[in-house]
Amino acid sequence: MKFQSRAGCAAVLASMLFAAPGLAQTVKVGAIVTLSGPNATLGDNMLKAMKLYMKLHANDLPPGVNIDLITRDDTGPNPDKGKQLAQELIVRDKVQLLTGMTWTPVAMAAAPLTKEAKVPMLIMNAGTSVITTMSPYIARFSFTLWQSSYPLGEWAAKHYKTAYIAVSDFGPGHDSEAAFEKGFTAGGGKIVGKVGIPLANPDFVPFMQRAKDAKPDVLFGFVPAGKQATAIIKAYGELGLGKTGIKFIGPGDIVTDEELPNMGDVPIGVTTVLHYSAAATRPANKAFIDAWHKEYGADSTPSFMSVGAWDAMDALYYVVREQKGKIDPDRTMELLKHYKNPNSPRGPISIDPETRDIVQNEYLREVRKVNGKLANVELETVGTAVKDPWKIFNNKK
Numbered sequence: 001m002k003f004q005s006r007a008g009c010a011a012v013l014a015s016m017l018f019a020a021p022g023l024a025q026t027v028k029v030g031a032i033v034t035l036s037g038p039n040a041t042l043g044d045n046m047l048k049a050m051k052l053y054m055k056l057h058a059n060d061l062p063p064g065v066n067i068d069l070i071t072r073d074d075t076g077p078n079p080d081k082g083k084q085l086a087q088e089l090i091v092r093d094k095v096q097l098l099t100g101m102t103w104t105p106v107a108m109a110a111a112p113l114t115k116e117a118k119v120p121m122l123i124m125n126a127g128t129s130v131i132t133t134m135s136p137y138i139a140r141f142s143f144t145l146w147q148s149s150y151p152l153g154e155w156a157a158k159h160y161k162t163a164y165i166a167v168s169d170f171g172p173g174h175d176s177e178a179a180f181e182k183g184f185t186a187g188g189g190k191i192v193g194k195v196g197i198p199l200a201n202p203d204f205v206p207f208m209q210r211a212k213d214a215k216p217d218v219l220f221g222f223v224p225a226g227k228q229a230t231a232i233i234k235a236y237g238e239l240g241l242g243k244t245g246i247k248f249i250g251p252g253d254i255v256t257d258e259e260l261p262n263m264g265d266v267p268i269g270v271t272t273v274l275h276y277s278a279a280a281t282r283p284a285n286k287a288f289i290d291a292w293h294k295e296y297g298a299d300s301t302p303s304f305m306s307v308g309a310w311d312a313m314d315a316l317y318y319v320v321r322e323q324k325g326k327i328d329p330d331r332t333m334e335l336l337k338h339y340k341n342p343n344s345p346r347g348p349i350s351i352d353p354e355t356r357d358i359v360q361n362e363y364l365r366e367v368r369k370v371n372g373k374l375a376n377v378e379l380e381t382v383g384t385a386v387k388d389p390w391k392i393f394n395n396k397k
């Protein structure tokens with residue numbers, strides 16, 4: 001610009017002005033997450049990541065293309081509410097893409113609508129394996145419980161003989177149970193008892209008592225991350241399971257990073273498998289954590305759900321960019337099927353084009369005190385580029 005003539009500048013300006021209205025394109029995106037009720041922190045952590053991504057990547061869309069993020073609160077794992085919100089977003093608000101999905105029951109309720117209306121859905125959390133098979137318009141950017149609990153079962157069989165299983169009585173709990181049991185028993189481990197815990201307002205004490213009475217080497221547990229994780233860890237501590245030598249293991253949900261400061265010292269030594277730890281030292285995670293602290297304060301910690309939301313936003317921006325804001329559902333799915341990011345905060349990720357499910361590394365972690373604070377320290381990578389094992393074992397697409 002500096003060396004151009006005035007006439008040249010005017011011509012450039014004029015072309016920008018005239019071109020702009022033709023290019024202006026707003027992509028409407030509906031995000032359903034949990035922002036109220038006992039699980040409100042889950043959606044809050046997801047929404048914070050979405051907003052941070054949008055702020056830091058405001059210049060990564062083609063000129064004139066905008067994203068209008070319409071957020072709706074499902075208030076918890078409530079399929080009826082989830083379905084109603086998805087319907088409203090599609091029919092009334094005319095969203096072109098759906099995202100969020102804190103919960104499996106909500107994602108399952110919305111799945112048939114994505115197919116009927118051809119509205120692609122980018123899952124940011126819900127982790128039950130079967131969800132992606134319910135509609136060709138779904139791609140998942142989070143995890144499956146099979147991805148974490150199956151390798152944990154294999155690892156546990158090398159170190160322990162007996163296990164007791166306690167899981168929340170809904171999709172992800174059933175998946176984590178089946179996955180752990182398969183890995184553990186294939187390696188020679190024995191399951192000495194099992195219990196399902198209600199999803200709504202659980203009191204964990206009686207379930208912990210039953211686990212204690214069974215005297216296993218390890219207790220394998222899954223509950224939704226957030227306040228339930230803190231509650232089950234506290235019940236484990238109060239009943240003294242750790243003192244009697246019963247080790248607590250599970251998918252990383254039970255020691256979710258953002259709740260560690262609320263758990264006291266009880267979780268020290270809890271061993272889990274997950275695709276993400278806020279304490280991971282890879283450069284992409286350090287940059288993510290720095291950006292998060294700058295935006296939300298040094299005491300705020302992103303969760304694995306934040307990273308699911310962050311990565312889904314990256315894929316969403318990619319499909320918007322590639323289509324210059326003109327969203328075609330089938331082209332969107334083709335793009336999502338081949339999405340890759342070698343540099344997610346969790347490590348390299350991609351979408352499996354056959355299943356539309358996430359492919360990622362899984363890390364064995366242990367809760368330790370680092371510089372006076374609890375952290376999920378990554379000890380080893382127990383799986384590289386892990387595809388959903390449930391789909392492999394059951395030949396599902």
Ligand code: PHB
Pocket residue numbers: 102103104105125126127128172223224225253
């Ligand atoms: C799910 O509903 O799929 C879900 C919820 C919370 C978790 C994991 C999975 O921590």
